[in-house]
Amino acid sequence: MSQPTKPRLALIAHDKKKDDMIVLAAEYIDFLRGCQLMATGTTGARLIKELGLAVERKQSGPFGGDLQIGAALVEGQVDAVVFLRDPMTPQPHEPDINALVRACDVHNVACATNLSTAHLLLSQLRLAAAQPTSESTRSPA
Numbered sequence: 001m002s003q004p005t006k007p008r009l010a011l012i013a014h015d016k017k018k019d020d021m022i023v024l025a026a027e028y029i030d031f032l033r034g035c036q037l038m039a040t041g042t043t044g045a046r047l048i049k050e051l052g053l054a055v056e057r058k059q060s061g062p063f064g065g066d067l068q069i070g071a072a073l074v075e076g077q078v079d080a081v082v083f084l085r086d087p088m089t090p091q092p093h094e095p096d097i098n099a100l101v102r103a104c105d106v107h108n109v110a111c112a113t114n115l116s117t118a119h120l121l122l123s124q125l126r127l128a129a130a131q132p133t134s135e136s137t138r139s140p141a
C-alpha cells in the first residue's frame with residue numbers, strides 16, 4: 001500500500017510576527033512534524049531551534065527567500081503557504097512579497113496571511129491528513 005504523500009507547507013513570518021509563528025507552529029506541532037516544511041531563513045531557523053522541526057531553509061526574505069519559495073510553488077512543490085505578514089512595517093523587498101502572494105493566486109495555492117486564516121488553514125489540513133485515504137478504506141476485492 002502506498003504511503004499518503006506529506007502535505008508540503010511553506011512557513012514565513014515577518015520579524016514582528018515571528019513570535020506568533022512560533023506559537024502557531026507549537027499548537028500544530030504534531031501535524032507539522034508529518035509535513036514537508038520549507039521556510040525563509042530566519043523563520044526557518046527559529047522553527048528548527050525552538051520547536052525542533054525539520055525545515056528546508058531558503059534565503060532570508062530580504063535576500064530572495066520569498067522568491068525561492070515562489071519558484072518552488074510555481075514548480076508545484078508547495079501545497080499551502082502560511083505567510084504572517086506585518087502590514088504596519090514597510091519591507092525593503094515588498095516586490096518579492098507581492099510576487100509570492102501573486103504566485104499563490106495564479107496557481108490557486110492556499111495562502112494564509114494572518115493568524116485567523118492560518119488557524120483555519122492548518123486545522124483543515126490537519127483534519128484532512130487524519131482522514132483515512134480512499135485506498136485504505138477500500139474493501140478488499
Ligand SMILES: O=C(CO)COP(=O)(O)O
Nearest residue numbers: 040041042043060061062
Ligand atoms: O522577510 C521575510 C518574508 O518576506 C521573512 O524572512 P525571514 O524568515 O528570513 O525573516
